[in-house]
Amino acid sequence: MKILNYDIHLDIDFAGKKYSGTENIKIEKPDKKLELDINEIDIKGVKINGMDAVFSVSNTQLVVDNDSSDVIDLSIEFYTYNDPGLKGFYVAGDANKYILSTQFEESDARRAFPCFDNPLYKATFDLEVKIDKDLQAISNMPIKHEKIEANKKIVTFERTPVMSTYLLYIGIGHFDEMSTMYRNKRFYYAAMDGRLSKSSYPLDIAKKSVEYLENYTNIEYMLPKLHLIAVPEFAAGAMENWGAITFREILLNMDASSSSKSYRRSAEVITHELVHQWFGDLVTMKWWNDLWLNESFATFFAFKTVDAVEPSWNFFGDFLLDQTDGAYTMDSIINSHPINAEVSDPMGVSKLSYEIRYGKGSNVLRMIEAYTGNDVFMTGLRNYLKKFSYSNAEGSDLWNSIEEVSKKGISEIMNEWISKKGYPLLMAKKTDNGLLLTQEKFNLHGNEHEEWKIPLFINRFSGEQKILMEGKDLKLDGDIISLNKMHFGFYRVYYDNELFNNIIKNLDKISVFEKWGIINDMYALFLAGRMELTEFMRRMETFYKINEPVIIEEISKELYNLFIISQNIYFKDIVNFYIKDKIEYIEKNKSDDFNYKTVLSNLYSRLAYINSDFASKLVKKYSSFELVNPDERQAYLISRAVTGSDFSYFRDIIENSKSDEDKTKAIMACGILSENEDHDQIIDFIKSGRVKKQDADSFFTSMATYPESREFIVNNLETIVDLLFNIRVSNLRINRCVQTMISYGGLADPEKIKKDAEKIRRDEIEGGINKGLEFLEIFENAIKASN
Ligand SMILES: [Zn+2]
Structure with a gap:
């Protein structure tokens, strides 16, 4: 069976948030039983080649009897209503202001129209929508023509290339747009009216990236136009619908309040979705x-x-x-x-x-x-x-x-x-004329065994050597400095003392990326109980003098995390000292360097939490939030929480700020609030619908991370999980939130959370629960090893 074409007409009641539709699916060599996917769609009638067909409907399938073996026209009349949460054809926005937008990956095209919702069944799509005259419609392809009928407008789009169902896009609403030409194609940046930022940054990045990808792949961008669309409510980060890519607003609406981190993140995600136009869509x-x-x-x-x-x-x-x-x-x-x-x-x-x-x-x-x-x-x-x-x-x-x-x-x-799950740890031991490598599976927890064929990137005094390690052991001779040049290899290395001392002697001959790997490995070896605290700290100290942004970020993150997990004052003192030292260095020498800005922003945020003097000074530095430098805003809000601002201060920003980035920063800082009253207000606030559904889980992730609110998380795990399911946060996000609530939040009372984790257990969050419980044990072990 081959699906040739979907011809889809949707009659959209924008105010009523529902629609009805008809479609004609052209199928070559059709099956005798046509099994179409559906989800919360009501079927009014089915015809094959214009004749009424016999069909049956279950919760997930529309089954149509067919006795023709030629090309057939399968016509279906259906209707649906729009409240599927943030998937299918859904309402994105709040009660007063919204657009209708689609999110079909992986399996929600079937919520919008009956289809063979399988990536293998590629077909062309002809889409037509009937909407209120003053509305606009966006889809994968350019508009072919528009026709006004009374107070309605019929928008017909050009036919798509053959593509999978999950890549179709339909957006209906009032949009603001800006656009630019890339060669002979128009690239648009669109957002719900009133939400478009003035910055052409997304389009600038898109043009440069498309040009690079065209050259790299030797294949021109395939569609006649490209849309980058900022969607007010979005479960994932972004979605690569062919020619009509959707994003969370935070990723496109760049303005004067955007931090350097968000510019980098925006470029990464825009480019990620553009890569998909080739890898995934084509x-x-x-x-x-x-x-x-x-x-x-x-x-x-x-x-x-x-x-x-x-x-x-x-x-x-x-x-x-x-x-x-x-x-x-x-x-x-x-x-x-x-x-x-x-x-x-x-x-x-x-x-x-x-x-x-x-x-x-x-x-x-x-x-x-x-x-x-x-x-x-x-x-x-x-x-x-x-x-x-x-x-x-x-x-x-x-x-x-x-x-x-x-x-x-x-x-x-x-x-x-x-x-194979997992990855190798290479135990490296000095021998008389070189070294001996032994591979094992690296476990933070448990005791599993595995072996790989490993491409090794050996850093020698004489240059790089690439070889494939096969089997458990490998002897290497000669002038070796280190074992993962540029950190190309996905493996960890545990150097014995002699080899490690040799590395320290030759640090200038090791790339920043490999140094990063060595530091990251040490931290993991400590967490896994493989390296003693004293040894870990002794090795770590040898890297304190390095001033590369990647290294500063890694070391400060590790030390800070150890404090967050253990609340051990020993780590607090060290991280406080380290961060102050690095802030001083960067402010003095690198304050205008874009690569240091993100790191500096993170250092401020960490210091604000562990050092109340710093927090007080930062709060006094600015007379209002709007005046705070974008790279200091997270630190400023953390400082606010540390110095006693209550939830109302943060609620004001979450409700009234135009910037999603500021909102998420305020949500992050709420994790530090320790009063019961604050916690109750947060729950009520989420229930009131005044915060985006997409952001609701972030409150609890943050509350679990900060020791101040962990007890609240432990005592309310079931309530929180129910709440997240009720407001239909995506399963992926609930899983992550559950994992953090159990692993970090659980530190307040491990025995209670282990019991309560069983009470919330259900299929959709099995992964999050199990991972959370496992990390909780890893953290408990690390705390023991730190004392
Ligand atoms: Zn992707």
Whole structure:
């Protein structure tokens, strides 16, 4: 069976937030039983080639009997109402002001219209919407024509290329737009009216990135136009609908209140979605078990692209701090899963870890690129994209394509890395004429065993050496400095004392990225109970003098986290000293350097929490919040909470600020509020609907992180989880929130939270609960090791 075309007409009652529709699906070689996916859609009638057809409807399927084997026209009349939460065709905004917008990945196109909601069934789409005359409509393709009928407007869009159902986009509302030309195509930045910022930053980034990607892939951007759309309520961060990419407002609406961190984050996410126009939209995975391939590629290539178009940003430093660190952490527990975890139904995707599918996958791709060489990797990729354009592929198709060019056994290496959970720890011991490497699986918790074929990037005095480690042990001879040059390899190393001392002697011959890895490894080895506190601190101190932003961020984050977890005054004193020293250095020497701004902003925030003198000074420095420098705003709000402002102060910002970034910063600071009254008001505030649904869980994530509110989290776990489900926060976000509430929040009373975790247990948050319980134990062990 082949789906050729969907011809969809939607009659939209914008004020009533509902619509009815008709569609005609053209199918070649149709099955005898046509099984269409539906979810909360009512079916009025079904015809095949104009004749009434026999059909039955269940909760999830519309089944139509068919006895034709030629091309058929399957016509369906249906209607639906718009309250699915932040998915399907949904209301994005509040009761007074909203747009209607779609979010179909992974399996919610079926909430908007009956369809074969499977990425493999690619088809063309003809879309037509009937809307109020004064409204606008945006879709994947440009508008073909508009026709006015009484007080209604019929908008017809041009036909799409063949594509998967989950990539269709429909947006209805009052929009403000700005646009620019890229070659002969128009690129738009759109937002709900009154919400468009004046900055053309998103379009500037988009143009540069598209140009880079066109050159890299050797394939021109395929659609006649591109929309970047800021959506007022959005469960995920962004979505790569072909030619009509949607984002949280915070990622596009850049203005004078935006911090340097948000500019970097915006560039990363815009580029990530643009990469998908090639990897994902043009070439799509056959089934959701290869979703990681889309996401890993988009993640890796977003960094690669931004690194190329903004070379001074040192963007792979952000990659290590974010993607590599996240993947290392999440992939070292028993409750991790392989990159290509089995997904039997699309709903199952939300059970998997973002840090594995995006983070680990992108790290493995970076490792393979470094192993094969950039040109070989690019050629393999170009061949793959060309071969599978407007079609579907599996991971193995890509490895085969790279292998054909590289002749390096890539398939075998990749298969190991994507099908085994975890990653290697290399134990490195000095020998008479070199060193001995022994690999094992790195565990933060538990005791699992595994072995990999590992591409090694050895840093020698004589230059870089790339070899493949096979088997448990490997002897290396000669002039070795360190074992993961540029931190290309996704593995940790535990150097024995002699080797570590040699590293310290030769620090100037080691890249910043590799230094980052060495520091990150030490922290993990301490958390895992493999390195004693004294040894960890002794090694750590040798890096205090380094003033690279990536290193300052890593060290201050580690020490700060150890204090947050343990509340041990020992760490507080050290991190206080370290951060003050680095702030002084940056303010004196690097205050205008863009790469230091984000780090400085984080240092201020951490210091504001641990040092009340600093907090008091910061509060006094500004007469009102609006005057605070964007890079100091998080620290300022934390300082407010530390120095006694109550919830009303933060509520005012959350309700009235035009900037989503300021709102989320205020929500973060609420975690520090310790009074019962504040906590009750926060719950009431969320229930009142005056905070975006997409942000509701952030209150609790923050409350769990800060020791002041942990007890509240422990005592109200069930209530909070019910609340999040009631307001229909996405499962992915609830999972993350639950994980943090159990792991960090649980530190206030581990025994109680372990019991209560069983009371909230249900299928949708199984992953979050299990991971939370496991990290709680890891933290408890680390606390014991710190005393
Ligand atoms: Zn993505």
